[in-house]
Amino acid sequence: MNKKKSLSMLIPILFATSSAVTAAEIFNKNGNKLELYGSINPNHSFSNRFLSTKITSKEDNTNAILGFSGKINITNKLSSYAKIEYKTDFFMPEELMNEQQPSSIRLGYAGLKYGNLGSIDYGRNYGVIHDVESLTNHIPYITNNSVFAYNDNYMVNRNSSLLTYRNDNFFGLVNGVSFALQYQDETKNRSENQKNHSGWGASLKYESDSGLTAIGSCFTSKRPQLTTDKHGKNEAVNAYGLGFKYDTDKVYIAAFYGAARNLTPHNIHSDSYINETQNIEAVAEYRFKSGFRPSLSYLDSKGYNINSPEKSELGLAKQINISTRYEFNKNISTYMNYQINLLKENDFIKTHKISTDNIIGAGLVYKF
Numbered sequence: 001m002n003k004k005k006s007l008s009m010l011i012p013i014l015f016a017t018s019s020a021v022t023a024a025e026i027f028n029k030n031g032n033k034l035e036l037y038g039s040i041n042p043n044h045s046f047s048n049r050f051l052s053t054k055i056t057s058k059e060d061n062t063n064a065i066l067g068f069s070g071k072i073n074i075t076n077k078l079s080s081y082a083k084i085e086y087k088t089d090f091f092m093p094e095e096l097m098n099e100q101q102p103s104s105i106r107l108g109y110a111g112l113k114y115g116n117l118g119s120i121d122y123g124r125n126y127g128v129i130h131d132v133e134s135l136t137n138h139i140p141y142i143t144n145n146s147v148f149a150y151n152d153n154y155m156v157n158r159n160s161s162l163l164t165y166r167n168d169n170f171f172g173l174v175n176g177v178s179f180a181l182q183y184q185d186e187t188k189n190r191s192e193n194q195k196n197h198s199g200w201g202a203s204l205k206y207e208s209d210s211g212l213t214a215i216g217s218c219f220t221s222k223r224p225q226l227t228t229d230k231h232g233k234n235e236a237v238n239a240y241g242l243g244f245k246y247d248t249d250k251v252y253i254a255a256f257y258g259a260a261r262n263l264t265p266h267n268i269h270s271d272s273y274i275n276e277t278q279n280i281e282a283v284a285e286y287r288f289k290s291g292f293r294p295s296l297s298y299l300d301s302k303g304y305n306i307n308s309p310e311k312s313e314l315g316l317a318k319q320i321n322i323s324t325r326y327e328f329n330k331n332i333s334t335y336m337n338y339q340i341n342l343l344k345e346n347d348f349i350k351t352h353k354i355s356t357d358n359i360i361g362a363g364l365v366y367k368f
Helices: 094-100 129-136 347-351
Strands: 007-010 024-029 032-041 044-048 055-060 063-073 078-089 103-114 118-126 158-167 177-184 199-207 212-222 236-247 251-261 276-286 292-305 312-327 332-341 358-366
Touching: 063 103, 103 158, 129 199, 129 212, 129 236, 129 251, 129 276, 177 212
Parallel strands: 007 358
Antiparallel strands: 007 044, 024 032, 032 063, 044 055, 063 078, 078 103, 103 118, 118 158, 158 177, 177 199, 199 212, 212 236, 236 251, 251 276, 276 292, 292 312, 312 332, 332 358
């Protein structure tokens, strides 16, 4: 069967992002701060077959993100902090929105920090694998379909019940060396493929004055026995990631490699048993003095069943992104991105409804 191609135009206008340059300051007195940040993202897409002018589908994905972050000084060295980030969708009728509640809390945690001893917090936060995987998430308008970008999937991205300890500059003794330790409690009240037992994770980072950064992260967690799992093995879930970036005034280059055992994406049925995943990501961007920033990125995410005689390989995501953006100033920029999907259509792709579309996107970004 011929591979179906589609061309989608996404036009998001981002008035702000969670990675804002400077958040709107609500309160600041004696070092005690409360800041507001957010975004509104009108997003509409058009799809059609490759080289065809007939539109086959339209989709509205408009959403908004709003966040608060605060800090309170308790003593000269001890301070408390908290953050909450909320997202809601606007493309459904109000009656359905009230019934189905298409809204979510992305982040919600609070903690304490004491001088060079570091910080500790608990709540819904980023897992330690995100420390290294975020190196290649440098271009915010590109959708990341990586296995290591799924939320509520152990400690690879945003998840709940995370106790996180972070220490910068190794207790103030070694500049550029930072580390994190993380514990995740057992999560309940979820669908079966989003449950997990308790686990531990760690991250180590080295950052030099020359612009070179290297990060390594890992975690291990007990895998819950699912009633829908026909394979009946209660094995551990293990993952690690290694990455680096080189960031200067003109050049940004980053790469990430991740591997995992029994880390299955939520959109993959339990019948398609995947007990090993591998992920490769790379991005390169050049910054002209005029404000233009062309970039090129690559993603290859695969799954394997290593218990099968042939160790069958299953493509989960494979794409090239050719992008350019122009920065009017530090707050306003515009961009265009062309995503080339390299996945080949097969029975596995069809069963799990994995996209094989090509996408072209353009938009305007305003940060505050």
